[in-house]
Amino acid sequence: MELKGKRILVTGGAGFIGSHAVDRLVAEGAVVTVLDNLSGGREEFLAPSRGNIMFVRGDCGDKTTLDRLLPGMDAVWHLAANPDVRSGETDPFAHYDQNIRVTYEVLEGMRRHRVRTLVFTSTSTVYGRASVLPTPEEYGPLLPISVYGACKLACEALIASFAGTFGLHAFLFRFANVVGPRSTHGVIVDFVRKLRADPERLEILGDGRQMKSYVLVEDTVAGMVHAVRHTPLPAGADGSCHPYNIGSLDGIDVVTLANLVAAEMKLTPRHVFTGGAADGGGWKGDVKVMGLAVGKLQRLGPGWTPRHGSADAVRLTARSLL
Numbered sequence: 001m002e003l004k005g006k007r008i009l010v011t012g013g014a015g016f017i018g019s020h021a022v023d024r025l026v027a028e029g030a031v032v033t034v035l036d037n038l039s040g041g042r043e044e045f046l047a048p049s050r051g052n053i054m055f056v057r058g059d060c061g062d063k064t065t066l067d068r069l070l071p072g073m074d075a076v077w078h079l080a081a082n083p084d085v086r087s088g089e090t091d092p093f094a095h096y097d098q099n100i101r102v103t104y105e106v107l108e109g110m111r112r113h114r115v116r117t118l119v120f121t122s123t124s125t126v127y128g129r130a131s132v133l134p135t136p137e138e139y140g141p142l143l144p145i146s147v148y149g150a151c152k153l154a155c156e157a158l159i160a161s162f163a164g165t166f167g168l169h170a171f172l173f174r175f176a177n178v179v180g181p182r183s184t185h186g187v188i189v190d191f192v193r194k195l196r197a198d199p200e201r202l203e204i205l206g207d208g209r210q211m212k213s214y215v216l217v218e219d220t221v222a223g224m225v226h227a228v229r230h231t232p233l234p235a236g237a238d239g240s241c242h243p244y245n246i247g248s249l250d251g252i253d254v255v256t257l258a259n260l261v262a263a264e265m266k267l268t269p270r271h272v273f274t275g276g277a278a279d280g281g282g283w284k285g286d287v288k289v290m291g292l293a294v295g296k297l298q299r300l301g302p303g304w305t306p307r308h309g310s311a312d313a314v315r316l317t318a319r320s321l322l
């Protein structure tokens, strides 16, 4: 599907990944409306695209707002969510409410107004403690260990059912840890904050040996556009549903990541480990080892491969935050 001239509603478009997606969609010639309640996003992130987009401050779980914005849209890129995996330990309801309920409202709105294409940002955490690494899209059974992962998987299931029942074309992007400029949360932001407060000592959740893939936001958004552009969609009234992993081709452990961040800050702090979960994960619900197979996206055709490895992505992110 081509993007030029398409009318696209981007929920969560003022967030970290959302604002990069908006910049890219505008560059592709799409006509973009951003819907964001600024619970986690910042209006200033939309500065590069200001003048080329419409920004609406509002909640995408709100039927009235959706009924105002959805008529005439060609697609919804639904990124709005509670992205904080760790908060599931203390506030599981927020994940149900901001992920499952809100996504259901978006789907129902799309059904009412016959908007047929949905781009959804899911997560590697749907795989849980995967026994196959790097994990391909067809891996199963999907048994998330975090409430966040469970709620994203529930969203995927709802979306698949709307594709099967109401003719929706859906893209489900399962991201590794996305990092880059405008990051507002996650381990790099956390380490920079801690090291600014105490340059001598760095607290690391878990045992520091959690091994994960970190992908630069620019590679992430390029992958999304690549998939939307090159995935063949059935003609006629039938819907379709397309899961794609997006990650880097390698992974790094948390101690290495901590050293990269500290080096960017020209510091050599002492590490203090919290122990975390029984398996060495940072907290209960943290997957200790994560890597995603991205061959499905690469095989769609030339034009996409992650240009940055995990260490490079972390370095660039730390630099952009300092």
Ligand SMILES: NC(=O)c1ccc[n+]([C@@H]2O[C@H](COP(=O)([O-])OP(=O)(O)OC[C@H]3O[C@@H](n4cnc5c(N)ncnc54)[C@H](O)[C@@H]3O)[C@@H](O)[C@H]2O)c1
Binding pocket: 011, 012, 013, 014, 015, 016, 017, 018, 035, 036, 037, 038, 039, 040, 041, 042, 058, 059, 060, 061, 078, 079, 080, 081, 082, 083, 098, 102, 121, 122, 123, 124, 174, 175, 176, 177, 178, 179, 184, 186
């Ligand atoms: N950052 C990652 O590593 C990562 C990994 C996997 C998946 N994801 C997913 O990617 C998407 C974007 O994540 P992000 O890291 O950019 O987080 P973010 O918090 O920067 O972006 C989410 C945006 O959604 C907005 N929002 C939240 N609830 C809303 C609501 N009900 N109505 C309107 N706006 C609302 C927030 O204000 C924010 O701007 C999320 O769906 C997240 O679950 C992120």
